[in-house]
Amino acid sequence: MGLTSNKVLALAFACAVLLFVGTVWLWPRLARRNWRAVSGRVGLLLATQLVLFVSVGLGANQAFGFYASWSDLFGRETDQGVVVDHTALRGAGGPLHVVGTRRVDAPGGASLPSSVGQVQRVDIVGRTTHIASPAYVYLPPEYFQPRYRTRTFPATVVLTGYPGTAQALVDKLNYPRTALQLAKDGRMRPMILVMLRPTVAPPRDTECVDVPGGPHTESFFAKDLPDAVTAHYRVSKKPGSWGIVGDSTGGYCALKLAMHHPGVYAAGAGLSPYYKAPTDPTTGDLFQGDETLRNEANLWWYLKHRPAPDTSLLVTSSKAGEHNYKDTLKFIDRVRSNNSTRIASIILDSGGHNFNTWRREIPATLEWLSGRLGNG
Template identity: 60%
Template sequence: MGLTSNKVLLAAALLALALFVLTVWLWPRLAKRGPLAVLARIGVLLGTQLALIAALALTANSSFGFYASWADLFGRNTTPGVVVDHAAGSPTEGALQVLGTLHVNVAGGTVPRIGGQIQKVAVGGGPSGISTTAYVYLPPEYFKDARSRFPVAVVLTGYPGTAEALYKKLKYPAIAAGQVQHKAARPMILVMMRPTVAPPRDTECTDVPGGPQTETFFSTDLPKALEARYRVGADAASWGIIGDSTGGYCALKLALRNPGAYSTAVGLSADYGAPKDATTGDLYGGSAARRRENDLMWRLGHLPHPAVNLLVTSSRQGEHNYRDTLRFISLAGGPTKVSSIILPVGGHNFTTWSREIPPALEWLSAHLTP
């Protein structure tokens, strides 16, 4: 059974309950002196607490989508290359293959012309050499008018994150569909995925010297593959990117460093620079210049400001990035236009982002053109 299976969660909860009942029942018999009795009491208490902690951890993982599988949890997810079938004469780079379809969790979600459709796709590497999977939400309007082109929003998780959480937990497609229905936003294609396209390493959307070329994948390969498959706008004015936590940093960085690819970006609870730890390793090949160029504060303070629209979010209480967000806003200006959502209270979690995503999607839609 998988890590996110409801059966695993139920089994862990029942085990914790059974051990608790067993501890209460056995306690009078174990209330004796001597080393064996002491060890027995320690054993039943420890077993009960470990079972309870496991049940709580599985519940948190089910709610927030930290890990998708046991392999993901224990760092064994190396994600083998995706097999992409190419017909004769088709391009061998930047290919996109539809692996399957999913229903959208809205009224009429089983009928694409009414509820839209989510397609699981495999993106074959172009110049970056990276191959990965994503989930593409096509709005109902995509199936109603074969002539129209649509703006695109790339939606990123944090690290490690799971792409499935974007439509299951954070409900991006359902929110976007509801906003279009109420005329609060225009139809958009959503491309939902992890920024971790070379797992298990956290590349922070960086072209790592001698390593994964993640920035090239998001700025070049992904747009090229989507443009070849779907009716999307061909210039940056039609392309936006939104993400939470690490995905938020990626979104802001990709827009600031690649304004020819993305004109608009949203960073939900974003950092403004990449960490250096066991998950990232050395992202810049020891180059201080590369590190500075990937630091968003340094870029706004020392380099010309590109013509992009940015939205950043934080909370006065509960978010670690509040002061950095205010500084980021103060450094922007000129062609780089910044908006913000500042909540009074909110932690670094799905509950907070669920409060920010609806207004962020409306803002994103208003700044993208077909």
């Protein structure tokens, strides 16, 4: 049973309940002062607390999507982010392969793609970076309707935080369902969503940087990913057709990619972002002495020393609960001084750094993105 399985969660909580009941039942029998009784009491208490801790941890992982599997949890995941032989891409399938489909969880029980759209699980291999990453692609209902068979659509890349799971964007943050409802309500145009995590070389957090010697994560998101998606789906090739959004680490990446590559991403939205790539045990040495690379990963430095990018940015925070509130206000002021870069914000009165907060911001963010991307 997998780490995110409901059966694992139910089993853990069942064990916690049984241990609690067992502790209450056996406690009178272990009231003596001999070493066996004392050892029994200590053992029951430790076992109960351990199982409770595991149950809460599993529940939190289910809610927030920190880890996708046991191997991911223990840092032993090896089936993603590998360098592959580019000659393997010469087949008819190209750099993007669909490996599974699922319907969008929409009210009313409709299931046809032409009614609710479809989520496809895909594997993507970058032609230039040779980075391999899984992703989920949401195709709106119009994509499958005969009257739109020649129409192309704008697209938005959706990124998780670190470590994050791409599945959480579908099941926990509800991006496809939200996009479907917004389009039905006339609040946004039909849009293709490409959902994945920025951690393309797990367990390392590359902060969407072209690390000297690899992996070249920024190039993957700036070139390989849009090229692969455009080659496989009916995505508009007109300028200004791509947007990007992410939360936390993904929010930083979204802002940086829109600023560094305005010709690719016409709009970038950071939900609870930060504005400078950190250096810690999860990232390792991202820059390896390259000061230019280090500086350009710092959005404050970039705004001051590089030409203002012709792109639109959106940032979010909350007055209570988010650590980035003051930095976000400063970032807004800094961007406003640039004539070419547009800036907007969502500031909540309160909201922590979590899925519940981001679910409150996603509808307005998708509507904002839709208004800034070119027609298909």
